[in-house]
Amino acid sequence: MKAIICPAYGPPEVLKLADVPMPTPSTGEIRIRVRATAVTSSDCYVRGLDMNPRYHLLARLALGWQAPRQPILGMVLSGEIDAVGPGVTRFAEGDLVFGFDRHRFGAYAGYVCWSQEALLASRPASLTHEQAAAIPYGGLLALHFLRRAKVATGQRVLIYGASGAVGTSAVQLAAAFGAHVTGVCGSSNVELVRSLGALRVIDYMHEDFSLGSDRYDVFFDTVGRRKSASALRKAGRVLAPGGRRISVDDGTPKLVRDELELLAELAASGSLRPIIDRIYPLEGIVEAHRYVSGGHKRGNVIVTVD
Numbered sequence: 363m364k365a366i367i368c369p370a371y372g373p374p375e376v377l378k379l380a381d382v383p384m385p386t387p388s389t390g391e392i393r394i395r396v397r398a399t400a401v402t403s404s405d406c407y408v409r410g411l412d413m414n415p416r417y418h419l420l421a422r423l424a425l426g427w428q429a430p431r432q433p434i435l436g437m438v439l440s441g442e443i444d445a446v447g448p449g450v451t452r453f454a455e456g457d458l459v460f461g462f463d464r465h466r467f468g469a470y471a472g473y474v475c476w477s478q479e480a481l482l483a484s485r486p487a488s489l490t491h492e493q494a495a496a497i498p499y500g501g502l503l504a505l506h507f508l509r510r511a512k513v514a515t516g517q518r519v520l521i522y523g524a525s526g527a528v529g530t531s532a533v534q535l536a537a538a539f540g541a542h543v544t545g546v547c548g549s550s551n552v553e554l555v556r557s558l559g560a561l562r563v564i565d566y567m568h569e570d571f572s573l574g575s576d577r578y579d580v581f582f583d584t585v586g587r588r589k590s591a592s593a594l595r596k597a598g599r600v601l602a603p604g605g606r607r608i609s610v611d612d613g614t615p616k617l618v619r620d621e622l623e624l625l626a627e628l629a630a631s632g633s634l635r636p637i638i639d640r641i642y643p644l645e646g647i648v649e650a651h652r653y654v655s656g657g658h659k660r661g662n663v664i665v666t667v668d
């Protein structure tokens with residue numbers, strides 16, 4: 363089968379198209395015919411060991427010393443189950459699924475074997491594979507942190523970085539929870555963020571959110587601490603009494619299947635719109651990684667697997 367392998371840590375060009383043996387599901391595993399995957403910010407961090415050098419030792423221990431131990435990256439997929447291993451009870455051949463596995467990887471390939479316990483749910487019939495692959499990463503992270511911040515009806519929520527994968531999900535989910543959402547993004551994304559349900563959009567190129575008179579119950583940084591350190595410092599100025607400041611980089615969340623199923627329901631009902639910036643074929647993976655590494659994608663970058 364065709365797959366993209368990552369034989370060394372480095373720039374996007376380390377990724378190579380290869381022919382690799384088809385995986386066989388072992389006990390408790392299912393094999394998924396991958397139709398679409400996503401290039402996430404996390405994929406780029408893993409491929410390039412692109413993180414604070416003080417985490418390199420831990421990252422190499424966890425991921426592989428010279429190169430990723432699992433040479434096929436890819437944490438997100440939408441596809442169909444084409445084989446099940448012994449002891450599989452949750453799924454059957456032919457099931458259409460989408461999901462996320464940030465430990466196992468392997469979705470940059472024609473087929474991948476994941477545990478039946480992975481974060482997988484039925485793909486809503488109204489979504490294409492590409493749309494389904496645009497939901498799990500940003501959706502699960504946004505939902506986790508909005509719940510951690512206890513976002514509720516009527517609260518005023520500021521989403522900092524409202525146009526990325528996490529940001530576009532966070533705006534829509536907070537609005538679906540009944541919050542009054544303000545999004546902060548660059549000029550080219552103002553209309554997009556407004557269309558997702560933000561009542562107010564602050565263009566960070568022309569306005570400093572911290573100088574306004576509005577106050578918020580929750581400040582949610584979806585950009586990540588490396589780039590948002592200054593915004594997080596200034597967030598205190600715009601918090602209402604008792605308001606909370608939270609970042610998508612506050613620890614490694616435990617993500618659960620119930621949350622993916624909720625995202626599937628919201629997407630099926632139209633309350634959560636998958637935002638796709640670009641779609642590449644598997645052969646375009648180097649270009650897709652270059653683009654995502656730039657840090658300014660709108661929503662998600664999808665890769666289709668023929």
Ligand SMILES: NC(=O)c1ccc[n+]([C@@H]2O[C@H](COP(=O)([O-])OP(=O)(O)OC[C@H]3O[C@@H](n4cnc5c(N)ncnc54)[C@H](OP(=O)(O)O)[C@@H]3O)[C@@H](O)[C@H]2O)c1
Pocket residue numbers: 402403404500503523524525526527528529547548549551566584585586587589590610611612613614615654657658659660661
């Ligand atoms: N806690 C965890 O376990 C975990 C797991 C995965 C990811 N994460 C974090 O989640 C973050 C977001 O991921 P993502 O996929 O949503 O990222 P993304 O799609 O690349 O989005 C980046 C967003 O940040 C904005 N941005 C970029 N540079 C900026 C700057 N200097 N100042 C203000 N805004 C800026 C971009 O908007 P403009 O183009 O308008 O500037 C865009 O909206 C990652 O960077 C990572 O830190 C955490």
